[in-house]
Amino acid sequence: MNSIADAGAAAVLELRDVRFVRNGRVILDDIDFAVHPGEHWALIGPNGAGKSTILSLCGALQHPTAGEVFVLGHRIGRVELQRLRRSIGHVNPRHPLTSALSIRDVVLTGVTGTVELVPRWEPTTAELGRANDYVHLLGLDGKAEEPWTTLSQGERGRTLIARALMTDPELLLLDEPSTGLDVAAREQLLDTVDRVRIAHPALASVLVTHHLEELPRSTTHAMLLADGRITSIGRATDVLTTANITACFAHPIEIEHRRGRWHARSTAHDAPATSPAPAGR
Numbered sequence: 001m002n003s004i005a006d007a008g009a010a011a012v013l014e015l016r017d018v019r020f021v022r023n024g025r026v027i028l029d030d031i032d033f034a035v036h037p038g039e040h041w042a043l044i045g046p047n048g049a050g051k052s053t054i055l056s057l058c059g060a061l062q063h064p065t066a067g068e069v070f071v072l073g074h075r076i077g078r079v080e081l082q083r084l085r086r087s088i089g090h091v092n093p094r095h096p097l098t099s100a101l102s103i104r105d106v107v108l109t110g111v112t113g114t115v116e117l118v119p120r121w122e123p124t125t126a127e128l129g130r131a132n133d134y135v136h137l138l139g140l141d142g143k144a145e146e147p148w149t150t151l152s153q154g155e156r157g158r159t160l161i162a163r164a165l166m167t168d169p170e171l172l173l174l175d176e177p178s179t180g181l182d183v184a185a186r187e188q189l190l191d192t193v194d195r196v197r198i199a200h201p202a203l204a205s206v207l208v209t210h211h212l213e214e215l216p217r218s219t220t221h222a223m224l225l226a227d228g229r230i231t232s233i234g235r236a237t238d239v240l241t242t243a244n245i246t247a248c249f250a251h252p253i254e255i256e257h258r259r260g261r262w263h264a265r266s267t268a269h270d271a272p273a274t275s276p277a278p279a280g281r
């Protein structure tokens with residue numbers, strides 16, 4: 001799956017020596033990272049570490065105080081952001097839709113980049129076809145006519161990923177996509193993310209989460225963040241280790257990597273290892 005990531009392609013996203021200050025407080029400092037086509041990054045760290053702020057810089061929603069952010073080769077601040085944002089699929093679990101649009105219509109709002117359907121706007125046959133294809137890819141067949149207002153959180157999450165794919169983005173940003181899902185809905189969503197990444201091998205993505213159990217198998221790279229600084233960065237298998245996670249969260253946590261998935265467990269209250277009985281007893 002990672003053949004494109006290894007091909008040395010130009011970065012889809014690059015943060016160079018980024019610093020972000022608000023109200024005199026340093027929220028991010030010394031942030032350097034680059035995301036290439038086919039790479040799927042996880043951003044992990046404790047509450048308040050700065051994950052969402054990094055994601056907002058990646059999505060060209062905010063400017064850094066110092067340093068440079070390049071999205072799709074364009075330096076933020078030098079290009080028209082609106083145009084750039086169409087190449088970025090941003091999945092925000094707090095999508096502010098309140099009306100009863102059908103799943104298919106919510107997916108179609110990805111074309112117009114709006115929350116509601118634009119009055120008098122009609123999708124082309126090709127756009128309708130794409131919307132139906134994504135409804136199918138995201139496992140929402142048979143539900144396309146169901147209203148947003150009655151969807152479960154898991155169905156909403158999958159609908160929003162389909163919506164984000166409508167502009168054929170090169171970069172997909174996923175902000176805590178599994179928050180609030182029960183275990184079955186979370187597993188369905190993670191399988192869906194894996195399916196999307198396989199169907200779009202050049203797509204790059206950045207996923208923010210607090211929980212290692214919420215990382216899809218297709219995760220290739222990880223950045224650990226604490227107090228606005230990177231504590232570890234690189235290939236997921238090198239970064240997501242007991243030592244690195246323990247240091248990032250300042251708490252003893254044991255990490256297991258099994259069948260492509262990560263699991264975390266606190267070892268703070270484990271009984272101390274008993275010393276072996278003396279020989280000859």
Ligand SMILES: Nc1ncnc2c1ncn2[C@@H]1O[C@H](COP(=O)(O)OP(=O)(O)OP(=O)(O)O)[C@@H](O)[C@H]1O
Binds near residue numbers: 023047049052053054
């Ligand atoms: N515009 C802002 N003005 C002032 N403080 C801000 C601003 N944006 C973020 N912060 C602060 O910066 C810190 C990092 O916030 P951010 O939301 O990026 O962290 P996070 O890692 O996503 O946290 P969580 O896991 O709790 O969602 C927090 O302490 C937050 O209060």
